[in-house]
Amino acid sequence: MKLTIVGCAGSYPGPDSSASCYLLEADHEGRTWRIVIDLGNGALGQLQRYCDPRDVDAIAISHLHPDHCIDMASFAVLAKYHPDGSYRKIPVYAPRGGEDYLGWAGGPGGEDPAESSEFHVWEDEPVMEVGPFRVTAALVDHPVTAFGMRIEVEGHVIGYSGDTGPTDVLLDIARDADLFLCEASFVESKENPPHLHLTGAEAGQVSATAAVKRLLITHVPAWTDAAEVEADVKSAWSGAYDMVRCGDVFTL
Ligand SMILES: [Zn+2]
Numbered sequence: 001m002k003l004t005i006v007g008c009a010g011s012y013p014g015p016d017s018s019a020s021c022y023l024l025e026a027d028h029e030g031r032t033w034r035i036v037i038d039l040g041n042g043a044l045g046q047l048q049r050y051c052d053p054r055d056v057d058a059i060a061i062s063h064l065h066p067d068h069c070i071d072m073a074s075f076a077v078l079a080k081y082h083p084d085g086s087y088r089k090i091p092v093y094a095p096r097g098g099e100d101y102l103g104w105a106g107g108p109g110g111e112d113p114a115e116s117s118e119f120h121v122w123e124d125e126p127v128m129e130v131g132p133f134r135v136t137a138a139l140v141d142h143p144v145t146a147f148g149m150r151i152e153v154e155g156h157v158i159g160y161s162g163d164t165g166p167t168d169v170l171l172d173i174a175r176d177a178d179l180f181l182c183e184a185s186f187v188e189s190k191e192n193p194p195h196l197h198l199t200g201a202e203a204g205q206v207s208a209t210a211a212v213k214r215l216l217i218t219h220v221p222a223w224t225d226a227a228e229v230e231a232d233v234k235s236a237w238s239g240a241y242d243m244v245r246c247g248d249v250f251t252l
């Protein structure tokens, strides 16, 4: 399995990265299967560096903040009007309301993502199975309905926090994971609002308790000092970690 960091800027696109988007690829039954986790602002452009969007088999959206989903509105345009013909309809898993919200985001009279995608609601179907991928969504702690994900592929596990404040649900998502892709939007030196985001130290604490094998810190906003986030991580975690950047690839 290959994880490519397509976009990792927190909260809004930064000068060096689009907002959240992660591409997972795995070979299975004679072909490569691809799923995309989140498709935030600018990510549809960056995704084309790593694959033809036509070859994506499914999309999993953690929550309906624009930095995690808004490029679905542009995906609908690409999928319908590509000169080589429309894309096949692919499954898209999102929180309830995703279909309506992303239809609205297409603008008055704009493209409806439901025409290019088969929408599923995490609250009704918390498990997405596509090719070799099994993605289990779990409700985390954020101002809107938001899910973290535990992604399993042929014995390998990637945990993804999505956006969340501290919650024990992260332990279920990350337990013994080969890779734990965890947000760290806040720094310990500030007063942070509750139920919103993690600091690097909180990401490190979860990783230690859950015994993850490698921590991947993501979703650091451009307005935040990444070096301070990293220092916070190191204060609570002595294991392997990366501060991910656009284009980083991790293979399991
Ligand atoms: Zn976010």
Ligand SMILES: [Zn+2]
Pocket: 063, 065, 142, 163
């Ligand atoms: Zn959010």
